[in-house]
Amino acid sequence: LAKTTQPISMDSYEGQEVNITCSHNNIATNDYITWYQQFPSQGPRFIIQGYKTKVTNEVASLFIPADRKSSTLSLPRVSLSDTAVYYCLVGRAGTALIFGKGTTLSVSS
Amino acid sequence: NAGVTQTPKFQVLKTGQSMTLQCAQDMNHNSMYWYRQDPGMGLRLIYYSASEGTTDKGEVPNGYNVSRLNKREFSLRLESAAPSQTSVYFCASSAGQGYNEQFFGPGTRLTVL
Numbered sequence: 001l002a003k004t005t006q007p008i009s010m011d012s013y014e015g016q017e018v019n020i021t022c023s024h025n026n027i028a029t030n031d032y033i034t035w036y037q038q039f040p041s042q043g044p045r046f047i048i049q050g051y052k053t054k055v056t057n058e059v060a061s062l063f064i065p066a067d068r069k070s071s072t073l074s075l076p077r078v079s080l081s082d083t084a085v086y087y088c089l090v091g092r093a094g095t096a097l098i099f100g101k102g103t104t105l106s107v108s109s
Numbered sequence: 110n111a112g113v114t115q116t117p118k119f120q121v122l123k124t125g126q127s128m129t130l131q132c133a134q135d136m137n138h139n140s141m142y143w144y145r146q147d148p149g150m151g152l153r154l155i156y157y158s159a160s161e162g163t164t165d166k167g168e169v170p171n172g173y174n175v176s177r178l179n180k181r182e183f184s185l186r187l188e189s190a191a192p193s194q195t196s197v198y199f200c201a202s203s204a205g206q207g208y209n210e211q212f213f214g215p216g217t218r219l220t221v222l
Contacts, residue, residue: 042215043199093205093209
């Protein structure tokens with residue numbers, strides 16, 4: 001079961017770029033890296049997924065180095081509504097997908 | 110498309126009672142999952158079903174049983190509820206082909222007295 005390590009918490013101000021790094025030293029060849037966002041009293045929501053290099057969508061970017069042992073979620077110009085818990089998962093379809101402890105991001109004005 | 114639905118939304122049980130949490134998805138997904146989330150904690154995988162007809166244990170399976178009734182439905186049963194099972198239970202599904210984006214239901218808040 002792939003395990004991940006993230007910072008427990010991060011603080012930021014509105015308008016700043018936030019980078020959250022996840023360590024996954026035992027990632028398998030076929031594993032993907034996926035990030036989720038969770039607000040209180042809600043289920044996690046998909047943000048972005050990647051296998052290698054860089055992936056960008058309308059809300060975030062995901063940077064993955066060549067060795068794939070870590071990944072960085074980048075949130076450009078955060079707002080108060082980005083205050084949430086962010087989880088990094090590694091795994092592949094049809095296998096046990098294990099959530100780590102997540103990173104609590106607090107955005108202040 | 111309703112996505113992933115869970116019933117009930119809330120439930121209070123007494124120690125020793127049994128109940129079944131229901132989950133259904135209408136996205137034709139192959140894989141389904143049950144997680145629990147204790148207050149202030151991350152999600153922990155209870156059981157998962159990679160495809161119809163298969164189920165496997167996750168991180169914390171003790172005290173639970175599951176049934177993949179068909180491709181749409183995946184139920185979680187507590188045979189003899191204990192206070193330690195007080196938690197929010199989330200069901201999720203994923204296509205199960207090539208990548209693993211999961212779609213989550215709204216959760217069931219269970220309290221065991």
